[in-house]
Amino acid sequence: MRADLAAEIRRLGAEGVTPGLAAVLVGDNPASATYVRMKGKACDEAGLYHETIRLSRDTTEGELLGLVERLNADHKIHGILVQLPLPKHIDTGHVLHRVSPAKDVDGFHPENVGKVSIGDATGFRPATPYGVQQLLVRSQIETKGSHAVIVGRSNIVGRPMAALLLQDGPGGNATVTVSHSRTRDMKSVTRLADILIVAIGKPEFITGDMIKPGAVVVDVGVNRVEDPSTKKGYRLVGDVKFAEAKEVAGAITPVPGGVGPMTITMLLYNTVQAARQWVKA
Ligand code: NAP
Secondary structure, eight states: OHHHHHHHHHHHHHTTOOOEEEEEEESOOHHHHHHHHHHHHHHHHHTOEEEEEEEOTTOOHHHHHHHHHHHHTOTTOSEEEEOSOOOTTSOHHHHHHHSOGGGOTTOOSHHHHHHHHHTOTTSOOOHHHHHHHHHHHHTTOOOTTOEEEEEOOOTTTHHHHHHHHHSSSTTOOOEEEEEOTTOSSHHHHHTTOSEEEEOSOOTTOBOGGGSOTTOEEEEOOOEEEEOTTSSSSEEEEOSBOHHHHHHHOSEEOOTTTSHHHHHHHHHHHHHHHHHHHHHHO
Protein backbone atom coordinates (compact mmCIF):
# COMPACT_ATOMS: atom_id res chain seq x y z
CA MET A 1 0.00 0.00 0.00
CA ARG A 2 2.89 2.35 0.71
CA ALA A 3 4.20 1.65 -2.81
CA ASP A 4 0.78 2.52 -4.35
CA LEU A 5 0.84 5.66 -2.31
CA ALA A 6 4.31 6.63 -3.49
CA ALA A 7 3.13 6.30 -7.13
CA GLU A 8 0.14 8.60 -6.50
CA ILE A 9 2.39 11.09 -4.70
CA ARG A 10 4.68 11.15 -7.76
CA ARG A 11 1.66 11.77 -10.02
CA LEU A 12 0.55 14.67 -7.83
CA GLY A 13 4.14 15.96 -7.80
CA ALA A 14 4.09 16.04 -11.61
CA GLU A 15 1.03 18.30 -11.28
CA GLY A 16 2.98 20.58 -8.93
CA VAL A 17 1.33 19.43 -5.69
CA THR A 18 3.05 17.89 -2.67
CA PRO A 19 0.45 16.56 -0.22
CA GLY A 20 1.02 18.11 3.21
CA LEU A 21 0.02 16.96 6.68
CA ALA A 22 0.04 19.04 9.85
CA ALA A 23 0.04 17.25 13.19
CA VAL A 24 -0.88 19.18 16.30
CA LEU A 25 0.33 17.84 19.62
CA VAL A 26 -0.80 19.51 22.83
CA GLY A 27 0.99 18.56 26.05
CA ASP A 28 3.53 15.86 26.70
CA ASN A 29 1.65 12.53 26.70
CA PRO A 30 4.49 10.11 25.82
CA ALA A 31 2.28 7.74 23.77
CA SER A 32 0.90 10.67 21.75
CA ALA A 33 4.41 12.00 21.16
CA THR A 34 5.47 8.56 19.89
CA TYR A 35 2.46 8.34 17.53
CA VAL A 36 3.14 11.80 16.11
CA ARG A 37 6.82 10.97 15.61
CA MET A 38 5.92 7.74 13.78
CA LYS A 39 3.47 9.61 11.54
CA GLY A 40 6.14 12.20 10.70
CA LYS A 41 8.64 9.45 9.83
CA ALA A 42 6.09 7.74 7.58
CA CYS A 43 5.45 11.07 5.80
CA ASP A 44 9.19 11.50 5.18
CA GLU A 45 9.48 7.99 3.77
CA ALA A 46 6.48 8.46 1.49
CA GLY A 47 7.51 11.91 0.24
CA LEU A 48 4.76 13.91 1.95
CA TYR A 49 5.37 17.36 3.36
CA HIS A 50 4.68 17.47 7.08
CA GLU A 51 4.74 19.86 10.00
CA THR A 52 4.41 19.00 13.67
CA ILE A 53 3.16 21.81 15.86
CA ARG A 54 3.91 21.16 19.53
CA LEU A 55 1.98 23.22 22.05
CA SER A 56 2.39 23.30 25.81
CA ARG A 57 -0.22 21.56 27.96
CA ASP A 58 -1.54 24.93 29.25
CA THR A 59 -2.48 26.12 25.74
CA THR A 60 -5.99 27.59 25.82
CA GLU A 61 -8.85 26.33 23.69
CA GLY A 62 -8.92 29.72 21.95
CA GLU A 63 -5.24 29.46 21.00
CA LEU A 64 -5.72 25.96 19.65
CA LEU A 65 -8.79 27.00 17.63
CA GLY A 66 -6.74 29.90 16.21
CA LEU A 67 -4.03 27.48 15.11
CA VAL A 68 -6.60 25.20 13.47
CA GLU A 69 -7.99 28.19 11.55
CA ARG A 70 -4.50 29.10 10.38
CA LEU A 71 -3.90 25.53 9.16
CA ASN A 72 -7.34 25.47 7.46
CA ALA A 73 -6.16 28.43 5.36
CA ASP A 74 -2.61 27.15 4.67
CA HIS A 75 -2.22 25.99 1.05
CA LYS A 76 0.77 23.72 1.85
CA ILE A 77 -1.41 21.71 4.24
CA HIS A 78 -4.04 19.29 2.86
CA GLY A 79 -4.57 17.25 6.02
CA ILE A 80 -4.78 18.31 9.67
CA LEU A 81 -4.60 15.92 12.56
CA VAL A 82 -5.09 16.94 16.15
CA GLN A 83 -3.57 14.21 18.28
CA LEU A 84 -5.95 12.97 20.97
CA PRO A 85 -6.38 12.98 23.90
CA LEU A 86 -6.36 16.75 24.45
CA PRO A 87 -5.85 18.19 27.94
CA LYS A 88 -9.07 18.17 29.99
CA HIS A 89 -9.60 21.96 29.90
CA ILE A 90 -10.03 21.85 26.09
CA ASP A 91 -13.33 20.69 24.58
CA THR A 92 -12.28 18.05 22.03
CA GLY A 93 -15.56 18.41 20.10
CA HIS A 94 -15.04 22.17 19.62
CA VAL A 95 -11.59 21.57 18.18
CA LEU A 96 -12.46 18.62 15.92
CA HIS A 97 -15.49 20.48 14.56
CA ARG A 98 -13.31 23.49 13.66
CA VAL A 99 -11.03 21.48 11.37
CA SER A 100 -12.15 22.08 7.78
CA PRO A 101 -14.00 18.92 6.63
CA ALA A 102 -11.87 19.05 3.45
CA LYS A 103 -8.71 18.67 5.58
CA ASP A 104 -10.13 16.37 8.24
CA VAL A 105 -7.98 13.35 7.38
CA ASP A 106 -8.81 11.70 10.72
CA GLY A 107 -12.48 11.58 9.65
CA PHE A 108 -13.76 12.93 12.97
CA HIS A 109 -15.71 15.98 11.71
CA PRO A 110 -19.49 15.32 11.71
CA GLU A 111 -19.62 16.00 7.95
CA ASN A 112 -17.20 13.13 7.31
CA VAL A 113 -18.84 10.91 9.92
CA GLY A 114 -22.12 11.44 8.04
CA LYS A 115 -20.58 10.78 4.64
CA VAL A 116 -18.95 7.58 5.85
CA SER A 117 -22.20 6.39 7.37
CA ILE A 118 -24.07 6.85 4.06
CA GLY A 119 -21.22 5.41 1.98
CA ASP A 120 -20.17 8.67 0.25
CA ALA A 121 -16.59 7.98 -0.88
CA THR A 122 -15.59 11.67 -0.71
CA GLY A 123 -15.79 11.44 3.10
CA PHE A 124 -12.61 10.64 5.00
CA ARG A 125 -12.73 7.26 6.69
CA PRO A 126 -11.11 7.19 10.15
CA ALA A 127 -7.67 5.68 9.71
CA THR A 128 -7.89 2.80 12.17
CA PRO A 129 -11.11 1.12 10.95
CA TYR A 130 -10.15 1.95 7.36
CA GLY A 131 -6.86 0.14 7.98
CA VAL A 132 -8.67 -2.87 9.46
CA GLN A 133 -10.93 -3.02 6.41
CA GLN A 134 -7.92 -2.87 4.07
CA LEU A 135 -6.19 -5.58 6.10
CA LEU A 136 -9.18 -7.84 5.56
CA VAL A 137 -9.56 -7.02 1.86
CA ARG A 138 -5.87 -7.45 1.08
CA SER A 139 -5.70 -10.70 3.05
CA GLN A 140 -8.57 -12.02 0.89
CA ILE A 141 -10.87 -12.38 3.88
CA GLU A 142 -14.46 -12.41 2.69
CA THR A 143 -16.58 -9.89 4.54
CA LYS A 144 -19.64 -10.33 2.32
CA GLY A 145 -22.22 -12.36 4.22
CA SER A 146 -19.87 -12.87 7.17
CA HIS A 147 -20.92 -12.12 10.70
CA ALA A 148 -18.56 -9.45 12.00
CA VAL A 149 -18.65 -8.78 15.74
CA ILE A 150 -17.04 -5.55 16.90
CA VAL A 151 -16.18 -5.20 20.58
CA GLY A 152 -16.08 -1.49 21.50
CA ARG A 153 -18.23 1.40 20.25
CA SER A 154 -15.91 4.41 20.33
CA ASN A 155 -16.27 7.15 17.73
CA ILE A 156 -12.68 6.50 16.67
CA VAL A 157 -12.83 2.75 16.10
CA GLY A 158 -15.98 0.73 16.88
CA ARG A 159 -18.72 2.88 15.34
CA PRO A 160 -16.95 3.78 12.08
CA MET A 161 -15.81 0.15 11.82
CA ALA A 162 -19.46 -0.90 11.82
CA ALA A 163 -20.29 1.69 9.13
CA LEU A 164 -17.49 0.45 6.86
CA LEU A 165 -18.36 -3.23 7.21
CA LEU A 166 -22.02 -2.49 6.46
CA GLN A 167 -21.33 -0.71 3.18
CA ASP A 168 -22.25 -2.28 -0.11
CA GLY A 169 -18.87 -2.97 -1.74
CA PRO A 170 -15.48 -4.62 -1.24
CA GLY A 171 -14.72 -5.04 2.45
CA GLY A 172 -18.41 -4.53 3.24
CA ASN A 173 -21.72 -6.38 3.09
CA ALA A 174 -21.10 -8.01 6.45
CA THR A 175 -23.74 -8.69 9.06
CA VAL A 176 -22.53 -6.50 11.91
CA THR A 177 -22.97 -6.76 15.67
CA VAL A 178 -21.50 -4.04 17.88
CA SER A 179 -20.92 -4.89 21.53
CA HIS A 180 -19.71 -2.76 24.44
CA SER A 181 -19.32 -2.61 28.21
CA ARG A 182 -23.06 -3.14 28.82
CA THR A 183 -23.31 -6.19 26.58
CA ARG A 184 -24.67 -9.19 28.47
CA ASP A 185 -22.85 -12.53 28.19
CA MET A 186 -20.04 -11.23 25.98
CA LYS A 187 -18.67 -14.71 25.28
CA SER A 188 -21.89 -15.85 23.62
CA VAL A 189 -21.71 -12.77 21.37
CA THR A 190 -18.03 -13.02 20.41
CA ARG A 191 -18.40 -16.72 19.65
CA LEU A 192 -20.87 -15.85 16.87
CA ALA A 193 -18.18 -13.97 14.98
CA ASP A 194 -16.68 -15.08 11.69
CA ILE A 195 -14.66 -11.88 11.99
CA LEU A 196 -13.98 -10.57 15.50
CA ILE A 197 -12.66 -7.01 15.80
CA VAL A 198 -11.68 -5.92 19.29
CA ALA A 199 -11.08 -2.28 20.32
CA ILE A 200 -11.66 -1.79 24.04
CA GLY A 201 -8.31 -0.95 25.64
CA LYS A 202 -8.39 -3.86 28.11
CA PRO A 203 -5.22 -5.97 28.08
CA GLU A 204 -5.80 -9.57 26.90
CA PHE A 205 -9.55 -9.38 27.58
CA ILE A 206 -10.53 -11.78 24.80
CA THR A 207 -9.44 -15.30 25.68
CA GLY A 208 -9.28 -18.36 23.45
CA ASP A 209 -12.64 -19.73 24.64
CA MET A 210 -14.39 -16.54 23.45
CA ILE A 211 -13.45 -17.21 19.82
CA LYS A 212 -15.24 -19.45 17.34
CA PRO A 213 -12.75 -21.95 15.88
CA GLY A 214 -11.44 -20.66 12.55
CA ALA A 215 -12.60 -17.06 13.09
CA VAL A 216 -10.54 -14.11 11.88
CA VAL A 217 -9.42 -12.01 14.84
CA VAL A 218 -8.34 -8.38 14.48
CA ASP A 219 -6.85 -6.89 17.62
CA VAL A 220 -6.94 -3.09 17.65
CA GLY A 221 -5.98 -2.70 21.31
CA VAL A 222 -2.64 -1.28 22.38
CA ASN A 223 -2.01 -1.56 26.11
CA ARG A 224 1.10 -1.07 28.20
CA VAL A 225 1.55 -3.71 30.87
CA GLU A 226 4.31 -3.67 33.45
CA ASP A 227 7.18 -6.00 32.70
CA PRO A 228 10.31 -5.51 34.84
CA SER A 229 12.22 -7.94 32.61
CA THR A 230 12.21 -5.40 29.72
CA LYS A 231 14.47 -2.36 29.41
CA LYS A 232 11.53 0.06 29.40
CA GLY A 233 9.77 -1.73 32.28
CA TYR A 234 6.68 -2.41 30.20
CA ARG A 235 5.57 -4.23 27.07
CA LEU A 236 2.71 -3.73 24.65
CA VAL A 237 -0.16 -6.19 24.48
CA GLY A 238 -3.45 -6.15 22.64
CA ASP A 239 -7.02 -6.65 23.82
CA VAL A 240 -6.75 -10.31 22.80
CA LYS A 241 -4.76 -12.99 24.62
CA PHE A 242 -2.66 -13.75 21.57
CA ALA A 243 -1.04 -17.05 22.61
CA GLU A 244 -4.44 -18.66 23.30
CA ALA A 245 -6.31 -16.97 20.49
CA LYS A 246 -3.89 -18.03 17.77
CA GLU A 247 -4.55 -21.67 18.58
CA VAL A 248 -8.26 -21.20 17.83
CA ALA A 249 -8.36 -18.46 15.19
CA GLY A 250 -8.07 -19.00 11.45
CA ALA A 251 -6.09 -15.76 11.16
CA ILE A 252 -5.05 -13.15 13.71
CA THR A 253 -3.24 -9.82 13.85
CA PRO A 254 -0.38 -9.35 16.33
CA VAL A 255 0.24 -6.44 18.69
CA PRO A 256 2.44 -4.62 18.06
CA GLY A 257 2.70 -4.76 14.28
CA GLY A 258 -0.85 -5.53 13.10
CA VAL A 259 -3.36 -2.71 12.99
CA GLY A 260 -0.94 0.05 14.14
CA PRO A 261 1.13 0.32 10.94
CA MET A 262 -2.08 0.11 8.88
CA THR A 263 -3.48 3.10 10.76
CA ILE A 264 -0.49 5.21 9.80
CA THR A 265 -0.67 4.08 6.18
CA MET A 266 -4.35 5.01 5.96
CA LEU A 267 -3.65 8.44 7.43
CA LEU A 268 -1.20 9.01 4.58
CA TYR A 269 -3.81 7.69 2.13
CA ASN A 270 -6.36 10.16 3.44
CA THR A 271 -3.86 13.01 3.14
CA VAL A 272 -3.16 12.09 -0.47
CA GLN A 273 -6.92 11.80 -1.09
CA ALA A 274 -7.34 15.29 0.41
CA ALA A 275 -4.66 16.68 -1.89
CA ARG A 276 -6.27 14.97 -4.90
CA GLN A 277 -9.72 16.36 -4.01
CA TRP A 278 -8.14 19.82 -3.55
CA VAL A 279 -6.61 19.63 -7.04
CA LYS A 280 -9.99 18.66 -8.52
CA ALA A 281 -11.97 21.33 -6.61
P1 NAP B 1 -12.30 4.01 24.05
O1 NAP B 1 -12.70 5.31 23.44
O2 NAP B 1 -11.84 3.97 25.46
O3 NAP B 1 -13.54 3.02 23.89
C1 NAP B 1 -13.49 1.73 24.43
C2 NAP B 1 -14.75 1.00 24.08
O4 NAP B 1 -14.62 -0.31 24.62
C3 NAP B 1 -16.01 1.61 24.64
O5 NAP B 1 -17.04 1.54 23.68
C4 NAP B 1 -16.32 0.71 25.84
O6 NAP B 1 -17.70 0.51 26.07
C5 NAP B 1 -15.76 -0.63 25.39
N1 NAP B 1 -15.37 -1.43 26.54
C6 NAP B 1 -14.57 -1.09 27.57
N2 NAP B 1 -14.45 -2.10 28.43
C7 NAP B 1 -15.21 -3.11 27.94
C8 NAP B 1 -15.50 -4.40 28.38
N3 NAP B 1 -14.99 -4.88 29.51
N4 NAP B 1 -16.32 -5.17 27.61
C9 NAP B 1 -16.84 -4.68 26.49
N5 NAP B 1 -16.59 -3.47 26.01
C10 NAP B 1 -15.79 -2.68 26.73
O7 NAP B 1 -11.15 3.30 23.22
P2 NAP B 1 -10.70 3.41 21.67
O8 NAP B 1 -10.17 4.77 21.41
O9 NAP B 1 -11.74 2.85 20.79
O10 NAP B 1 -9.45 2.42 21.70
C11 NAP B 1 -9.59 1.06 22.03
C12 NAP B 1 -8.23 0.40 22.01
O11 NAP B 1 -7.69 0.49 20.70
C13 NAP B 1 -7.19 1.05 22.92
O12 NAP B 1 -6.32 0.05 23.42
C14 NAP B 1 -6.42 1.95 21.99
O13 NAP B 1 -5.09 2.19 22.44
C15 NAP B 1 -6.44 1.14 20.74
N6 NAP B 1 -6.28 1.91 19.51
C16 NAP B 1 -5.34 1.49 18.63
C17 NAP B 1 -5.17 2.15 17.43
C18 NAP B 1 -4.13 1.65 16.47
O14 NAP B 1 -3.80 2.34 15.56
N7 NAP B 1 -3.63 0.44 16.63
C19 NAP B 1 -5.95 3.26 17.13
C20 NAP B 1 -6.94 3.66 18.04
C21 NAP B 1 -7.10 2.96 19.23
P3 NAP B 1 -18.69 1.69 26.58
O15 NAP B 1 -18.92 2.54 25.38
O16 NAP B 1 -19.91 0.94 26.99
O17 NAP B 1 -17.98 2.39 27.68
